[in-house]
Amino acid sequence: MRHLFSLRWFGLITSSSNALYTDLSGYYDLMCADINYESQSHCIRRLHQLFGNQGKRHLDLACGTGPHIRHFIDTGFMSNGLDLNQPMLDQAKLRCPEAEFSLQNMCNFVVDQPYDLITCFLYSIHYSGSIENLTACIRSAHAALKEGGVFCFNTVEKGLINNNSFVRHSVEQDGSHFVFQSGWFYEGEGDKQALKLSIEKTTNKVTEEWHDNHPMVAITFDELKGLLEPYFEVTVFEHDYEKLELWNTQSGNAIFVCVKR
Ligand SMILES: C[S@@+](CC[C@H](N)C(=O)[O-])C[C@H]1O[C@@H](n2cnc3c(N)ncnc32)[C@H](O)[C@@H]1O
The missing domain is CATH 2.20.130 (S-adenosyl-L-methionine-dependent methyltransferases)
Known part of the structure; x- marks a missing residue:
């Protein structure tokens, strides 16, 4: 049947779909059971070491149930999370009681104190939904970073x-x-x-x-670089969390590393 x-x-x-949503937020970690969160977090820490200001204040945008935050905290970062959905944040708080979580839209967020590293994993930056909102997200991330801070995310090229x-x-x-x-x-x-x-x-x-x-x-990598470059110096890497290799200009998935101007 x-x-x-x-x-x-x-x-x-x-509110009418809250029951269903609550059910499904409970399935989220199962759905992601084959993702190697540790290796993703390690790779971004390495990129931050190479490009960043060596500070330890980290914010994860669209953090979901907080798997990356757990790994960042366990390796010495002071990490917090931001997401649009409270049921996901509730699970994140259980996983990372030390962190602070903020119910905000990543396209228009503000922070109390600036960060050294802002991340957005699992292509979640595409949830911004439109070029206008993506631009607003880039501006918010820029404003929320300290001098020399880094904004890192993964993305897919629409073409x-x-x-x-x-x-x-x-x-x-x-x-x-x-x-x-x-x-x-x-x-x-x-x-x-x-x-x-x-x-x-x-x-x-x-x-x-x-x-x-x-x-x-949906966006091309060239368009995305165009949106970022007024705010950040951008370096693009292959979408391989096990090796750090510059983007080969052919792959449709990439990790963007953006250092605050
Ligand atoms: C695919 S999940 C990724 C969660 C987590 N980053 C991970 O890697 O497991 C996408 C997350 O983006 C959040 N989200 C969607 N649109 C958002 C927005 N505009 N602002 C903040 N979070 C958003 C969802 O609530 C969801 O938790």
Whole structure:
């Protein structure tokens, strides 16, 4: 037997979908079970050592349930998080009681004290949704950094999105079998792309499915550099957290390292 639901968890949540959202924020860490958060955090710490001001104040934008923050704190950073969704922040606070979490939109955020490092992982910068909001996010990050501070994030180039490519993995938990799938969709023109997500949960031969399209901003790396360069000196790296290699100008995924001007 199959039941279909629509998924609304990262975007703005209405009170009518809170129950569903709460359910799904509980599944978030399962969905990300195959992500090596430690290696991602280590790589960005190395980039900060190479490019940054050696300070330890760190803010993670769109921090979700706080997995990166945990690793940064464990290696000596004073890390805080910011996200648009309170259920994700509630889980982040359980994981990182030492950190402070702020319910804000990354496209228009303010901080009490400036930071040395601001990160945004898992392509979440694309949640800014439009070029205008992305520009506002870049301005907010610039204003929130100390002199010589670094803004690091990963991103996808819209011209190189393959609509037929998906990441899929499965996990067993508490007697249920979960299959998670995600992939980009870009129509080929304009500044909108979608992240297509689906979850299948099978318990006692009954399968529930959730499907969703998250609207995101689509941009080329050249356009993105153009938005960043008035505020930052930009260096682009290959999207490989195990090696630090400069972007080869062909790959469609990259890590942007932006040093405050
Ligand atoms: C794919 S999750 C990434 C979470 C975490 N960074 C990670 O790597 O696991 C995306 C996160 O972005 C948050 N988000 C979406 N739009 C946002 C916005 N405009 N401002 C702040 N957070 C936002 C969602 O609530 C969600 O927690």
